[in-house]
Amino acid sequence: xxxxxxxxxxxxxxxxxxxxxxxxxxxxxxxxxxxxxxxxxxxxxxxxxxxxxxxxxxxxxxxxxxxxxxxxxxxxxxxxxxxxxxxxxxxxxxxxxxxxxxxxxxxxxxxxxxxxxxxxxxxxxxxxxxxxxxxxxxxxxxxxxxxxxxxxxxxxxxxxxxxxxxxxxxxxxxxxxxxxxxxxxxxxxxxxxxxxxxxxxxxxxxxxxxxxxxxxxxxxxxxxxxxxxxxxxxxxxxxxxxxxxxxxxxxxxxxxxxxxxxxxxxxxxxxxxxxxxxxxxxxxxxxxxxxxxxxxxxxxxxxxxxxxxxxxxxxxxxxxxxxxxxxxxxxxxxxxxxxxxxxxxxxxxxxxxxxxxxxxxxxxxxxxxxxxxxxxxxxxxxxxxxxxxxxxxxxxxxxxxxxxxxxxxxxxxxxxxxx
Amino acid sequence: xxxxxxxxxxxxxxxxxxxxxxxxxxxxxxxxxxxxxxxxxxxxxxxxxxxxxxxxxxxxxxxxxxxxxxxxxxxxxxxxxxxxxxxxxxxxxxxxxxxxxxxxxxxxxxxxxxxxxxxxxxxxxxxxxxxxxxxxxxxxxxxxxxxxxxxxxxxxxxxxxxxxxxxxxxxxxxxxxxxxxxxxxxxxxxxxxxxxxxxxxxxxxxxxxxxxxxxxxxxxxxxxxxxxxxxxxxxxxxxxxxxxxxxxxxxxxxxxxxxxxxxxxxxxxxxxxxxxxxxxxxxxxxxxxxxxxxxxxxxxxxxxxxxxxxxxxxxxxxxxxxxxxxxxxxxxxxxxxxxxxxxxxxxxxxxxxxxxxxxxxxxxxxxxxxxxxxxxxxxxxxxxxxxxxxxxxxxxxxxxxxxxxxxxxxxxxxxxxxx
Numbered sequence: 001x002x003x004x005x006x007x008x009x010x011x012x013x014x015x016x017x018x019x020x021x022x023x024x025x026x027x028x029x030x031x032x033x034x035x036x037x038x039x040x041x042x043x044x045x046x047x048x049x050x051x052x053x054x055x056x057x058x059x060x061x062x063x064x065x066x067x068x069x070x071x072x073x074x075x076x077x078x079x080x081x082x083x084x085x086x087x088x089x090x091x092x093x094x095x096x097x098x099x100x101x102x103x104x105x106x107x108x109x110x111x112x113x114x115x116x117x118x119x120x121x122x123x124x125x126x127x128x129x130x131x132x133x134x135x136x137x138x139x140x141x142x143x144x145x146x147x148x149x150x151x152x153x154x155x156x157x158x159x160x161x162x163x164x165x166x167x168x169x170x171x172x173x174x175x176x177x178x179x180x181x182x183x184x185x186x187x188x189x190x191x192x193x194x195x196x197x198x199x200x201x202x203x204x205x206x207x208x209x210x211x212x213x214x215x216x217x218x219x220x221x222x223x224x225x226x227x228x229x230x231x232x233x234x235x236x237x238x239x240x241x242x243x244x245x246x247x248x249x250x251x252x253x254x255x256x257x258x259x260x261x262x263x264x265x266x267x268x269x270x271x272x273x274x275x276x277x278x279x280x281x282x283x284x285x286x287x288x289x290x291x292x293x294x295x296x297x298x299x300x301x302x303x304x305x306x307x308x309x310x311x312x313x314x315x316x317x318x319x320x321x322x323x324x325x326x327x328x329x330x331x332x333x334x335x336x337x338x339x340x341x342x343x344x345x346x347x348x349x350x351x352x353x354x355x356x357x358x359x360x361x362x363x364x365x366x367x368x369x370x371x372x373x374x375x376x377x378x379x380x381x382x383x384x385x386x387x388x389x390x391x392x393x394x395x396x397x398x399x400x401x402x403x404x405x406x407x408x409x410x411x412x413x414x415x416x417x418x419x
Numbered sequence: 420x421x422x423x424x425x426x427x428x429x430x431x432x433x434x435x436x437x438x439x440x441x442x443x444x445x446x447x448x449x450x451x452x453x454x455x456x457x458x459x460x461x462x463x464x465x466x467x468x469x470x471x472x473x474x475x476x477x478x479x480x481x482x483x484x485x486x487x488x489x490x491x492x493x494x495x496x497x498x499x500x501x502x503x504x505x506x507x508x509x510x511x512x513x514x515x516x517x518x519x520x521x522x523x524x525x526x527x528x529x530x531x532x533x534x535x536x537x538x539x540x541x542x543x544x545x546x547x548x549x550x551x552x553x554x555x556x557x558x559x560x561x562x563x564x565x566x567x568x569x570x571x572x573x574x575x576x577x578x579x580x581x582x583x584x585x586x587x588x589x590x591x592x593x594x595x596x597x598x599x600x601x602x603x604x605x606x607x608x609x610x611x612x613x614x615x616x617x618x619x620x621x622x623x624x625x626x627x628x629x630x631x632x633x634x635x636x637x638x639x640x641x642x643x644x645x646x647x648x649x650x651x652x653x654x655x656x657x658x659x660x661x662x663x664x665x666x667x668x669x670x671x672x673x674x675x676x677x678x679x680x681x682x683x684x685x686x687x688x689x690x691x692x693x694x695x696x697x698x699x700x701x702x703x704x705x706x707x708x709x710x711x712x713x714x715x716x717x718x719x720x721x722x723x724x725x726x727x728x729x730x731x732x733x734x735x736x737x738x739x740x741x742x743x744x745x746x747x748x749x750x751x752x753x754x755x756x757x758x759x760x761x762x763x764x765x766x767x768x769x770x771x772x773x774x775x776x777x778x779x780x781x782x783x784x785x786x787x788x789x790x791x792x793x794x795x796x797x798x799x800x801x802x803x804x805x806x807x808x809x810x811x812x813x814x815x816x817x818x819x820x821x822x823x824x825x826x827x828x829x830x831x832x833x834x835x836x837x838x
Binding site: 011013014017037039040041074097099102103106116119122125126143144146147150169171172173174176177178313315316317319324326329334335347366368370380381382393394398400418419 | 429430431432433435436456457458459460461493515516517518521522525535536538539540541542544545562563565566569588590591592593594595596597732733734735736737738743745748749753754766784785786787789799800801803812813816817819837838
């Protein structure tokens with residue numbers, strides 16, 4: 001496979017002036033500072049201090065439970081951030097598609113849990129090519145005999161064996177085996193194709209459920225099925241893998257899985273992805289619940305911190321009570337809450353200030369946001385506003401490059417995404 | 420400015436197998452065919468025949484009114500598609516941000532209407548650099564004295580003069596001058612800075628309104644203001660520019676502006692962008708209205724056709740009545756209607772078939788869609804489904820490369836986007 005691109009071209013939004021492609025290290029030498037208006041807004045930026053805080057927080061949380069972390073990389077699709085997560089002790093990286101796996105592998109990730117079904121000739125080909133590397137430790141999930149047949153047909157011809165986890169699901173949910181009959185059929189399909197399909201454990205995604213009792217029921221079921229597979233000697237991997245946890249309920253998954261008793265060695269892998277940047281939407285709500293109820297979280301001084309802002313200009317103040325901001329659906333997630341003003345900065349002044357709480361985004365279009373203000377607020381065309389975001393996944397995928405800022409708003413690095 | 424990148428790297432989703440970067444022409448030689456599963460799904464594809472049909476349709480529509488077209492390029496941000504639009508007679512390309520202008524210029528576009536305010540030091544620097552080229556014909560819009568002061572301060576230092584259109588808006592709308600007092604203040608600001616700000620005409624975006632009578636009122640107002648500027652000799656451009664029209668009401672704009680009488684030469688520029696790919700959401704609804712009411716549209720045999728599909732695999736059939744599709748909010752717009760099944764294909768069969776009308780997407784997550792089906796429907800894991808989309812703008816920006824297919828689903832070209 002070709003060596004990876006390391007240079008940043010001059011066409012990406014949110015950067016400063018470059019007239020030819022540069023690598024991130026060269027860009028860091030340019031001394032760009034957000035507050036000097038060196039960047040073309042809108043821009044999405046990451047804050048180094050907050051990233052480090054969040055990396056450390058999750059490392060300590062996972063370690064306290066004696067589990068391991070495979071953060072969901074689909075959130076950021078930024079190999080530089082994957083490497084930060086691995087450097088902070090992550091066991092591997094979780095991903096959602098074959099293309100995402102290809103990107104991560106090409107950037108050095110050698111242990112990947114693809115928490116999704118692998119379907120289709122070209123997608124199987126992508127994985128098969130990577131499996132030629134004996135150092136590559138890869139798992140995907142299965143929930144149907146038909147998919148297992150398709151995988152076995154493809155990989156057996158190449159003399160390869162694919163590691164799989166059985167996904168358990170819930171009625172009304174997403175993918176995953178719903179009942180004992182379907183589980184038996186999946187197990188039978190795996191058993192009949194053991195030459196090319198290696199069962200390694202169990203996977204669930206509790207995030208399709210919204211209430212704690214139902215989630216705990218699903219987790220108990222996952223523990224039961226893991227025990228059954230162990231008892232029946234069906235896993236070809238020792239320890240057996242058991243994986244769960246999105247970014248909203250990882251505490252409950254940690255509690256349940258760590259409390260479970262197994263008769264064989266079981267390795268528990270948690271997969272939250274949004275902790276790295278956090279947000280002020282659904283994940284802040286989750287974090288409040290976790291801070292209130294989880295004993296490990298309570299031992300830590302501070303919770304997760306928002307590490308991602310989208311900065312944009314006020315471009316029009318067309319009528320009383322309304323500012324038009326140069327940030328739209330192309331720039332920030334809008335599906336689980338609009339961006340929330342976090343800082344207000346007037347170029348030429350010394351430092352950003354907290355905005356009034358009554359500033360609220362009320363509407364977003366492709367390239368614009370409507371900000372509700374009050375008559376008399378000190379806001380001008382050309383002022384800069386930083387927005388906290390709700391839902392990092394659907395913000396990252398709108399940017400090909402994100403500057404990392406230090407505490408002085410100086411650009412110290414550039415993160416590239418590969419969506 | 421550096422020469423533009425012409426190669427496609429190997430990390431983009433939705434492509435076939437390549438192990439090093441290739442240019443689009445080389446990829447077209449690889450004989451990829453969607454129906455042979457040569458592409459990694461999900462993939463967003465364009466259909467050559469439908470693109471050509473839509474290009475021709477809009478060319479004829481605009482010509483019938485004696486107007487000119489500057490299609491909004493922010494929809495696709497694909498220079499190859501800009502060139503198709505220019506080749507089909509477009510006067511220029513409309514864009515929304517300085518970075519978008521930079522991308523278009525670097526790919527050869529030399530007449531650009533930035534239908535947005537230009538705000539901020541680095542954004543002004545991007546435009547100033549391009550204005551050094553005397554061949555570059557550029558316009559942006561203004562709606563406040565403060566923005567005019569900022570622009571004049573910046574461009575006068577460089578000895579440059581910026582062409583501007585005054586934007587007229589409506590109470591409760593987006594940007595744009597709301598009343599006569601504000602118009603006077605904008606005109607006074609321009610007059611006092613004529614050395615660096617050249618007034619060239621009037622711009623409106625009627626798409627912030629939802630009803631035809633209000634839109635016609637705004638259009639009449641734009642005509643009145645254009646007459647006033649002409650009468651007072653305020654435009655430094657001859658003919659005076661008058662521009663309006665998004666993708667939903669361009670027929671009404673064409674009717675009103677073409678019927679207006681001006682005492683000086685006025686050049687009318689319409690800016691729809693979504694006609695190129697069309698959709699099955701809001702723009703199909705608009706097109707039905709246009710087909711029913713517009714005499715020019717009625718003279719043409721067929722209306723616009725959807726030219727963009729997202730193809731994805733069925734990855735799970737976990738319970739009766741539900742298919743899980745490997746296409747999510749990362750792959751297709753979801754803000755003005757979910758994607759709609761358009762074709763169903765089983766690999767190994769001869770041709771795609773129309774899907775049952777009762778197949779409906781009921782939910783989307785980041786990487787998945789829930790497809791409601793009926794028990795007994797002939798749908799299997801590994802089947803491919805093509806989806807029509809609602810809102811092309813928020814679909815294009817999820818893809819860095821889109822294959823163009825011929826009528827046999829063969830990849831004949833690759834379109835790169837620059838968001």
